[in-house]
Amino acid sequence: MSFLAIDIGNTRLKWALYATPQPGAALLAHGAEFLENIERLAERGWQNLPQPPRTMLGCNVAGDAVRRRVEEQMELWDVEPRWVVSSAQAGGVINGYDHPGRLGADRFVAQIGARHHVLARGPARACLVVMIGTAVTVDALDAQGRFLGGLILPGHGIMLRALEGGTAGLRVPTGEVREFPTNTSDALTSGGNYAITGAIERMHRHLAKRAGHEPLTLMTGGAGWKVSPALDIPHELIESLIFDGILTLQSHRLAL
Numbered sequence: 017m018s019f020l021a022i023d024i025g026n027t028r029l030k031w032a033l034y035a036t037p038q039p040g041a042a043l044l045a046h047g048a049e050f051l052e053n054i055e056r057l058a059e060r061g062w063q064n065l066p067q068p069p070r071t072m073l074g075c076n077v078a079g080d081a082v083r084r085r086v087e088e089q090m091e092l093w094d095v096e097p098r099w100v101v102s103s104a105q106a107g108g109v110i111n112g113y114d115h116p117g118r119l120g121a122d123r124f125v126a127q128i129g130a131r132h133h134v135l136a137r138g139p140a141r142a143c144l145v146v147m148i149g150t151a152v153t154v155d156a157l158d159a160q161g162r163f164l165g166g167l168i169l170p171g172h173g174i175m176l177r178a179l180e181g182g183t184a185g186l187r188v189p190t191g192e193v194r195e196f197p198t199n200t201s202d203a204l205t206s207g208g209n210y211a212i213t214g215a216i217e218r219m220h221r222h223l224a225k226r227a228g229h230e231p232l233t234l235m236t237g238g239a240g241w242k243v244s245p246a247l248d249i250p251h252e253l254i255e256s257l258i259f260d261g262i263l264t265l266q267s268h269r270l271a272l
């Protein structure tokens with residue numbers, strides 16, 4: 017019954033093999049590859065799995081060419097590639113985007129994972145879903161599981177490259193996050209970090225006001241550990257949030 021979940025972002029592909037397609041299933045193997053190395057997935061991580069996947073579900077925001085390259089690597093097994101498309105409603109989330117299909121599949125799936133965590137923890141409440149990947153997204157779910165809307169901003173790497181490319185004097189090593197930075201490195205690192213944490217805190221305020229209660233804040237993504245220490249609101253880092261969403265979606269599909 018083993019099930020492969022794949023999350024393709026703009027920087028890396030992350031994958032996880034589970035014993036069964038249900039939230040909380042045993043994790044059998046997992047890995048990550050930078051997109052420039054996906055041609056090696058079959059020979060590297062996927063060659064020596066404890067068992068071949070029987071089914072799979074993925075989410076991809078890196079475009080069709082990347083998806084096709086990944087599907088070629090999957091020819092190793094007899095598995096039909098299936099990819100999440102954002103829709104008006106799925107996995108307990110009602111998608112309030114103007115055009116639901118245009119919402120990034122990773123954002124939709126992370127919200128489904130977040131909704132699963134909210135309901136597993138007690139009475140339904142609003143939830144802020146923060147993803148710190150290549151880009152940063154901050155998405156608001158109300159207590160009924162309705163996606164109210166969200167922010168997209170550049171991730172730290174993109175902010176730095178934009179500043180380096182657009183100026184003559186900002187090519188400096190990485191600095192530290194400081195309240196009052198007194199050198200260029202610290203000024204850039206702190207500026208990026210507080211741009212991200214400031215946006216999260218702002219959206220948290222919007223959602224607390226709309227919901228009338230303190231939302232649960234869940235954070236995920238490759239650079240979440242860099243942002244978490246400077247975020248002044250209670251929150252939890254859940255590395256597996258997208259996979260939890262994929263497992264939830266898959267188990268809902270099987271139940272239909």
Ligand SMILES: Nc1ncnc2c1ncn2[C@@H]1O[C@H](COP(=O)(O)OP(=O)(O)O)[C@@H](O)[C@H]1O
Nearest residue numbers: 025026027028148149150151171173237238239
């Ligand atoms: N070991 C790591 N490998 C790759 N990226 C990392 C690592 N640690 C932190 N990062 C940061 O995480 C970001 C990529 O996160 P990820 O969630 O994989 O992004 P995406 O989903 O957009 O591909 C990079 O921009 C980088 O700043």
Ligand SMILES: CC(C)(COP(=O)(O)O)[C@@H](O)C(=O)NCCC(=O)O
Nearest residue numbers: 025026077118119120149150151168
């Ligand atoms: C916002 C994103 C670029 C985030 O990508 P990531 O940082 O995970 O690589 C992705 O979710 C996307 O391409 N979204 C489509 C546009 C939208 O959600 O409105």
Ligand SMILES: [K+]
Nearest residue numbers: 025122147149
């Ligand atoms: K992502």
